[in-house]
Amino acid sequence: MTEIEKLTVLRDKLVARRRSLAESFQRVSPERLTGESITEIQNAIEAVNRAIEEETHTESSREAKRRAVPA
Secondary structure: OOHHHHHHHHHHHHHHHHHHHHHHHOOOOHHHOOOHHHHHHHHHHHHHHHHHHHHHHHHHHHHHHHHHOOO
């Protein structure tokens, strides 16, 4: 499994957790809602997305270098 695949799996899990939290908030009294949990998960999702972008860029750079080197 590549790093991008691992990060994608992690992001999918985080998104599922965020959806679950949002759903659970529908059953909680408004006084208890702070949104901190969703904010933390959203920040993690965004961090994983940045990591995926970096890995994609790194792989693209490696591939370009391989093509530039004569065989």
